[in-house]
Amino acid sequence: LNPLSGISPKQLVCRQTEDPENPQLSKDGDIILGGIFSFHSSWKNRQDSYKYKPLPLECTSLNFREFQCAQAMIFAIEEINNSTDLLPGISLGYKMYDTCGSVARSVRAALALANGNEAVSAPSEEQCTKPAQVQAIIGETSSSPCMAIATVIGPFYIPVISHFATCACLSDKTKYPSFLRTIPSDYYQSRALAQLVKHFGWTWVGAIRTNDDYGNNGMATFTETAQQLGICLEYSVSFFRTDPPDKIRKIIDIIKASNSKVIVAFLSYLDMDVLIHGLSKHKLTGYQWVGSESWIFDSQTAETDRHHILDGAIGLSMPKAHVSGMREFILNVKPLNSSGHEIFTELWETLFSCKFKQSESSTGNERECTGHEDLTGEKNGFTDMSLMPIFNNVYKAVYAVAHALHSILGCNQTCQYKVQLDPLTILQHIKTINFKTKEGDEVYFNKNGDPAAKYEIINWQPTENGIVDFVTVGLYEASLPADKQLKLQNNSLVWAQNSKQVPVSVCSEKCPPGTRKVLQKGKPVCCYDCIRCAEGEISNTTDSITCVRCQPEFWSNERRDACVKKEAEFLSYEEIMGVLLIAASLFGTFMTVGVAVIFFRHRKSPIVRANNSELSFLLLFSLTLCFLCSLTFIGRPSDWSCMLRHTAFGITFVLCISCVLGKTMVVLMAFRATLPGSNVMKWFGPVQQRLSVLAFTLIQVVICILWLSISPPFPFKNFKQFKDKIILECALGSALGFWAVLGYIGLLAILCFILAFLARKLPDNFNEAKFITFSMLIFCAVWITFIPAYVSSPGKFSVAVEIFAILASSFGLLICTFIPKCYIILLKPEKNTKKNMMGKAMPKSL
Incomplete structure (x- = not known):
C-alpha cells in the first residue's frame, strides 16, 4: 500500500x-x-530481458x-x-x-x-x-x-x-x-553408511554427492565419521542435475582415473538418473556403489540403469511399509478429473501417451484420451508402489x-x-x-523434531529376466549400543558384476603382523608402506601403527609377530665344550691322584725325600682341589655356585702357590745352611714350613670372608652382551674383593717366581728350583694372557676361558713340578739313589 x-x-x-x-x-x-x-x-530455461515483468x-x-x-x-x-x-x-x-x-x-x-x-x-x-x-x-x-x-x-x-x-x-x-x-535425519544415515563401508573393509573410496544441502551436509557428516573409522576418500565431487554435460564428463574422468573400487553416492534420485545416463555412455561398470536412501530403493532408478552399472549396489532405505x-x-x-483439477489432464496424458481434445498441446498425430483408460495393466513409475x-x-x-x-x-x-x-x-x-x-x-518426535532412526540395508540383486530385486540383507538401528547397531547377512549378498566375493578397495594392502604402517609422504593416512619390525620388537595385529618392544627376557621371533623367551646361555654339562672341560678337569684330578699314589708308594725313595715330601703331598692335594674347583664354573649359576667358584678358586690356588713358595724357600734355605756357621735351617724347619703355608692361605681366606660378607658374587642375567640371548653369569658383587683375591694370587706367584729364579743355578744334580721357575713362568703367562682373552670372549666362552686358565696353570704346576720326578721314579730308577741325589755339593741335611 x-x-x-x-x-x-x-x-x-x-x-x-x-x-x-x-x-x-x-x-x-x-x-x-x-x-x-x-x-x-x-x-524451462528462458532468457529474461528485464524490460518486462518475467512470466x-x-x-x-x-x-x-x-x-x-x-x-x-x-x-x-x-x-x-x-x-x-x-x-x-x-x-x-x-x-x-x-x-x-x-x-x-x-x-x-x-x-x-x-x-x-x-x-x-x-x-x-x-x-x-x-x-x-x-x-x-x-x-x-x-x-x-x-x-x-x-x-x-x-x-x-x-x-x-x-x-x-x-x-x-x-x-x-x-x-x-x-x-x-x-x-x-542424515546424522544417523551418514554414520550408518560409514559403518557399512568399514564393515566390509573398504578404506579407500570415492564419493559423489548432490550439490545441495542434502548432499553437502550428508557427505560432510559421512566424511567426518569415515575419518574417525580410518576410511579415506580418494575423491569427493558434487554436481546438480541442471549442471552442463561437461561437469558430468569431468566426474566420469575422475572415476576412470581413480583406483578405488567403491563409490559412495549421496545423491537424490533425480541426480542419480542424470549420472547413470553419463555412466552408461562410457559403460563404466565394475564399481561397487554404496547409496543413500534417496535412490537406493528407487525402482525408476533401477529401470534407468540398463547397462547394469549399479548391480550389486548396497545402501540404506526406510523399513518396508504397508498401509x-x-x-x-x-x-x-479419476476423482481428480471430476474436481476440475488441471493437473489431472497432464497426468492422464503422460500416463497413457494420449491427448485430450481440449488440450492446447494436442496434435492430430496423437491418440485421443477418453478419460476412461484403465491403469490396471499399465507398468510405469506411477503404478510402481x-x-x-x-x-x-x-x-x-x-x-x-x-x-x-x-x-x-x-x-x-x-x-x-x-x-x-x-x-x-x-x-x-x-x-x-x-x-x-x-x-x-x-x-x-524427539526434541529435534526427528523420529527414531531405523534403516533396512538393501542390496541390488539382478534376476534372470534383467529386473533388479531389492533384497533386504540387514538392519541398522541407531537406538541400540554401538556394537549392535549394524546387523548383516553376508551370505546373501551379491556384489558388483554379480560377484559373490566382497570387493577390495584399499589404497594399500593390510600390513600383516610383524610389520608396522609408515605413511606415504603427501598421501592420505590410508596410503602407507609396511615396514618390518626391528629386532626385539613385534606387532601381533594387522595394520599396526607401532611395533612393541619385547620385555628384557624375551626376543622377537623370525616373523616378528610374537615375543619368545630368550635362550639362556651358560656353560652346561651337556654341551661338547662343557664335556671336554669336565674331561680335562677329571683327567687332571686323576693324574694328580696318580702322582700322589706314585709318591706315596716311593715315599722313602731319595728323590721323594729330597724334595720335601710333606710339602709335595700338600701341593698335590691343593692341585687336586684346583682341578676340581673348575667344575664349579660349569652349570647354571646359582647363589651358592657363584660364591663357591670364586672363593674355592682363590683359596685353592693360594694354597697351591704357598706350597710351591714353601718348597722354593726350602731349597734356598738348604743351600744357605751349607755355608760355614749358618744356622738358618732351624728357623725354617717343618713346623715353620707348615705355618708359612697356613699363614699365606689364611690371608686369602680372610679376604674371601670379607668379600662374601660385604658384597658377594651373585647370579646375573646379562641382557646387553647379546640381543637374542640371556647370558647367565656370576656378577662379581664387589670388584675390589675380586681383584684383591686375584691380586694376592698374583703377588704370591711373582714372589715364588723371583725366589725360584734366584735358586735356579744352585749346584746340585736335581735342583727343583729350575722346574719351579718354569712352572711359575707358565702360571704367570697363562694368567696374563687370560685377562684380554676373558674380556673379549662372549657369553659362556668367557667362563670356558677362565676354566682353561685354571686347568692350564694347574697342569703347568703338576707337569713341571712332578712329572720329571715320576719319570726318574718309574723309568730311571738307577738315578733314584742318595748318591746320585747328593752329587758333589748336595747339602747333607737333605
Whole structure:
C-alpha cells in the first residue's frame, strides 16, 4: 500500500501485488492443511530481458513420485474425515502447491499457504492481519526447499512436516523452530553408511554427492565419521542435475582415473538418473556403489540403469511399509478429473501417451484420451508402489497433525468448535504426540523434531529376466549400543558384476603382523608402506601403527609377530665344550691322584725325600682341589655356585702357590745352611714350613670372608652382551674383593717366581728350583694372557676361558713340578739313589 496514493482509509485493503499462487490440488474443509510437492521436476530455461515483468515458471517433466505423495496425503485426509474416532465432526481440507523443484517457488508456495491470495478489507483502526490460511504444511520432499520454507515460516510457528528431507542441519531448532519430519535425519544415515563401508573393509573410496544441502551436509557428516573409522576418500565431487554435460564428463574422468573400487553416492534420485545416463555412455561398470536412501530403493532408478552399472549396489532405505487401501487410492486418480483439477489432464496424458481434445498441446498425430483408460495393466513409475515407505511418511505426517488437533479441540464424541486454533499451540502439541497408526507404526518426535532412526540395508540383486530385486540383507538401528547397531547377512549378498566375493578397495594392502604402517609422504593416512619390525620388537595385529618392544627376557621371533623367551646361555654339562672341560678337569684330578699314589708308594725313595715330601703331598692335594674347583664354573649359576667358584678358586690356588713358595724357600734355605756357621735351617724347619703355608692361605681366606660378607658374587642375567640371548653369569658383587683375591694370587706367584729364579743355578744334580721357575713362568703367562682373552670372549666362552686358565696353570704346576720326578721314579730308577741325589755339593741335611 502506498500512503501517498490518495486512497481513502475506507478503501484500504490487503492485497497481493504479485500474481497469485494458485494450488494445483485443493479441497475445502473446516481446517485446511497445506501441501508443497514438486509435481514437476524441472522448468524451462528462458532468457529474461528485464524490460518486462518475467512470466511465471513453465514447469516440465511430470514427477510421478510427487504425485503419489500428494495422493497419499489426500488418502490420509479422507480417511480421517471418514473416521468417527479422530476429529469427529471436523472436516479437513487441503491446498497443494507445485514447486517444480525450485527453491524460490517453494518459498512463494509457503507464503501463499500462510497468507492466502484473496483481498481482505481492513478498516483504518485494524492492521492487515489474519490467522494463517493453513494450520500445518506437509512437505517439501528435498532438504534445500525445506530449509527455505522453514526459515520463512518459522517465525510464524506454522508446523512444517517433511516426509523425505533428511539433512541433519534441519534438526537445529534455533534456525528451524517449526520444522519436523517423519524420516530420520542424515546424522544417523551418514554414520550408518560409514559403518557399512568399514564393515566390509573398504578404506579407500570415492564419493559423489548432490550439490545441495542434502548432499553437502550428508557427505560432510559421512566424511567426518569415515575419518574417525580410518576410511579415506580418494575423491569427493558434487554436481546438480541442471549442471552442463561437461561437469558430468569431468566426474566420469575422475572415476576412470581413480583406483578405488567403491563409490559412495549421496545423491537424490533425480541426480542419480542424470549420472547413470553419463555412466552408461562410457559403460563404466565394475564399481561397487554404496547409496543413500534417496535412490537406493528407487525402482525408476533401477529401470534407468540398463547397462547394469549399479548391480550389486548396497545402501540404506526406510523399513518396508504397508498401509491398507493406500495403493488402490493412489491409483484411483479419476476423482481428480471430476474436481476440475488441471493437473489431472497432464497426468492422464503422460500416463497413457494420449491427448485430450481440449488440450492446447494436442496434435492430430496423437491418440485421443477418453478419460476412461484403465491403469490396471499399465507398468510405469506411477503404478510402481516400491516407494510405499515414503508415502507412509506422508500418511504419518497428516495423522500427527490430526492427533494434535484432536487434543487441542478436546475431541471426544464431538469437538469444541469455539477453540481458537493457534499455530504455536498446534506445533507444541505435535512435538508431544505419541500414537500408533492402524498398521502398528509408532509415531513420535524427539526434541529435534526427528523420529527414531531405523534403516533396512538393501542390496541390488539382478534376476534372470534383467529386473533388479531389492533384497533386504540387514538392519541398522541407531537406538541400540554401538556394537549392535549394524546387523548383516553376508551370505546373501551379491556384489558388483554379480560377484559373490566382497570387493577390495584399499589404497594399500593390510600390513600383516610383524610389520608396522609408515605413511606415504603427501598421501592420505590410508596410503602407507609396511615396514618390518626391528629386532626385539613385534606387532601381533594387522595394520599396526607401532611395533612393541619385547620385555628384557624375551626376543622377537623370525616373523616378528610374537615375543619368545630368550635362550639362556651358560656353560652346561651337556654341551661338547662343557664335556671336554669336565674331561680335562677329571683327567687332571686323576693324574694328580696318580702322582700322589706314585709318591706315596716311593715315599722313602731319595728323590721323594729330597724334595720335601710333606710339602709335595700338600701341593698335590691343593692341585687336586684346583682341578676340581673348575667344575664349579660349569652349570647354571646359582647363589651358592657363584660364591663357591670364586672363593674355592682363590683359596685353592693360594694354597697351591704357598706350597710351591714353601718348597722354593726350602731349597734356598738348604743351600744357605751349607755355608760355614749358618744356622738358618732351624728357623725354617717343618713346623715353620707348615705355618708359612697356613699363614699365606689364611690371608686369602680372610679376604674371601670379607668379600662374601660385604658384597658377594651373585647370579646375573646379562641382557646387553647379546640381543637374542640371556647370558647367565656370576656378577662379581664387589670388584675390589675380586681383584684383591686375584691380586694376592698374583703377588704370591711373582714372589715364588723371583725366589725360584734366584735358586735356579744352585749346584746340585736335581735342583727343583729350575722346574719351579718354569712352572711359575707358565702360571704367570697363562694368567696374563687370560685377562684380554676373558674380556673379549662372549657369553659362556668367557667362563670356558677362565676354566682353561685354571686347568692350564694347574697342569703347568703338576707337569713341571712332578712329572720329571715320576719319570726318574718309574723309568730311571738307577738315578733314584742318595748318591746320585747328593752329587758333589748336595747339602747333607737333605
